[in-house]
Every structure is written in structure tokens, then in C-alpha cells.
Amino acid sequence: MVQLAETTEVHSRLLRCSLCIDESRAYWAHVDPETPRESAVNAFGESWFGTKSEAWTTELLSNMRVRFDAYPEALGVLAGWRSMTPETRRLICHFHVQLTDPLYREFTGEFLFERRDALRPEVHRQTVIQWVAEHGPPRWALKTQIQFASRLLSCALAAGLLRGKRDPREAVAPRVPNDALAYLLYLLRSVRFQGSLVRNPYLASIGIVGGHLADRFRGLSSIEFRQVGDVQEIEWRYPDLAGWARGELAMGAAS
Known part of the structure; x- marks a missing residue:
């Protein structure tokens, strides 16, 4: 398989x-x-x-x-x-774009995270254009770089990772419902990705890092999270994402 x-x-x-x-x-x-x-x-x-x-x-x-x-x-x-809920829906769309678009994943999981982490949350369009020029393919013309930068900003805004539609925008951590966080963890469990289940661009993009990560993980009924020093362990209540959905969600026609 x-x-x-x-x-x-x-x-x-x-x-x-x-x-x-x-x-x-x-x-x-x-x-x-x-x-x-x-x-x-x-x-x-x-x-x-x-x-x-x-x-x-x-x-x-x-x-x-x-x-x-x-x-x-x-x-x-x-x-x-x-x-x-609408909050969960936008985050799930965000996670799946991250999974399938490496530039969006890096922009949201590294660039925006680093702005918040360094307490420099201001984000300017020109800075993002320069970021795309440095991280995107060399073959992209300036017009494409500008268009892609605009699309990164609009997607991050829709995902709740930015505040404001004009410069200077502000990088923010969105509200993350428990079901959105659990969905992400069970999804990543079955996917090969760069990082670990406790340190990756997906969690970083939504502000689930450090001590906050431990608090949020311990608040989930679908996993058991343990930490002793630098050693972190996750015990899964369900065998996979489908099992989690059957056990935790009201399943039927999509909302």
C-alpha cells in the first residue's frame, strides 16, 4: 500500500x-x-x-x-x-491546501508563524512579493510573483491567519476548535510529511506550539498526550481518521 x-x-x-x-x-x-x-x-x-x-x-x-x-x-x-462549524470548515480547507501546496505551507507554517513568534506581526504586500521571489521557482515572471503573493495573502485571510485587507496586515493565530485540531492530527497520522506530529508547519500555522500545544492536546478526548521532559507521546483512542469520525462526529449528509 x-x-x-x-x-x-x-x-x-x-x-x-x-x-x-x-x-x-x-x-x-x-x-x-x-x-x-x-x-x-x-x-x-x-x-x-x-x-x-x-x-x-x-x-x-x-x-x-x-x-x-x-x-x-x-x-x-x-x-x-x-x-x-464555519470555523472548522475554513481550517480544514486551510490544512488541505497546506498538504497540497508547498509554498502555501511554507508561507503559513513558517513565514507567518515567525512573524507572530518574533512579535513582529505586521505583514506588508511588498514583503510577501519578495518572499515569493526568493522561495518560488526562478522561472516565474514578476507578474506571476505579484499574483501569487496576492493569492497567498487572500488565502491566509480566509483561513483566519491574517487580520486586515490592506497594509499593514497583522499575522494572527486563529481560534481552533477541538474537532479541527483532532481532524488534523488523525489526518497527519496517515500522511508522510516533513516534521513530527508535535512539530510541523500545520500546527505552527495555527499557533499550536510549545506549552500551548501540550494544553490543547491534553484537552482532546480522542488522544492521550504525555510529556516527560523533552519526550512527548501520543496514544490514539481510534485506529484512524474514519474511526475518529465514527466515534466523535454526528455523521450524515455534509453540512
Whole structure:
């Protein structure tokens, strides 16, 4: 069995599809997680995404497949999660974009985290453009760098990681419901990624680090967290993400 992994190859898909929270919600509500590609054949005719054009529907489906179909167990959970709150929904969309976009993962899990951690939360658009120039592919023209920087800012704002739409923006840690945090941990448990389950860009992006991490982990009913000195251990109550969903969530039609 091939282990699922985070995407490491840099790409520009974010330019064509942002965090797309409402569209992701619609996708989960309509898709058959057992046969996602087949069930989406009539997505345009069935108006999965409302009045979106056929071309935009095709583009959305392409990105939904990358973000969600690539993680079948997660897609099954999302398609059946009936009582998801808006706060949790935006974070889950954020996590899946992080998984599948290495530049967004680095921007949110390192750049924005470091700004908050150093008590320098101000974020300027020009600084982000320069960051993209340094971290993006050398082949990208200045126009692409500017567009990608704008998309990083808008996605981080939608995820709750930034405050304000104009300079200077402020890097902030979002409110993280327990179900969003537990979902992330059980998802990462089955994915190959850089870092560990207690130190990674996913947790850093939402401010779950250091002593705060220990407090939040101990507050979850779905794991048991122990720390002795520098040694940290997680004991899992459920065998996998699907088991967690069955045990902790009201499952049914997607919300």
C-alpha cells in the first residue's frame, strides 16, 4: 500500500483556485467518496457550485480532486460530516491546501508563524512579493510573483491567519476548535510529511506550539498526550481518521 504524502513540487494552482471554502463545502455535499470522479461527471448540469460556468466548474473539480480525492479516507469523513462549524470548515480547507501546496505551507507554517513568534506581526504586500521571489521557482515572471503573493495573502485571510485587507496586515493565530485540531492530527497520522506530529508547519500555522500545544492536546478526548521532559507521546483512542469520525462526529449528509 502506497503511503499518502504531502505535495513537495512547487506549482501555481493557487492562482486558479484559492481557499474555496464554499466550493469545498458544496463538493463534500455532492460527491460520492467511493467513486468521486464518476459521481462528478454531471457536476455542471447538477449545479454543484451554483451558477458557476462550465469552465470554472471543470477547474474547481480539478482542484478538489487534488486537495481531497487524493486523501480518500479524509474525503469520506468530509462527505459525511453533518455538523461542521464555519470555523472548522475554513481550517480544514486551510490544512488541505497546506498538504497540497508547498509554498502555501511554507508561507503559513513558517513565514507567518515567525512573524507572530518574533512579535513582529505586521505583514506588508511588498514583503510577501519578495518572499515569493526568493522561495518560488526562478522561472516565474514578476507578474506571476505579484499574483501569487496576492493569492497567498487572500488565502491566509480566509483561513483566519491574517487580520486586515490592506497594509499593514497583522499575522494572527486563529481560534481552533477541538474537532479541527483532532481532524488534523488523525489526518497527519496517515500522511508522510516533513516534521513530527508535535512539530510541523500545520500546527505552527495555527499557533499550536510549545506549552500551548501540550494544553490543547491534553484537552482532546480522542488522544492521550504525555510529556516527560523533552519526550512527548501520543496514544490514539481510534485506529484512524474514519474511526475518529465514527466515534466523535454526528455523521450524515455534509453540512
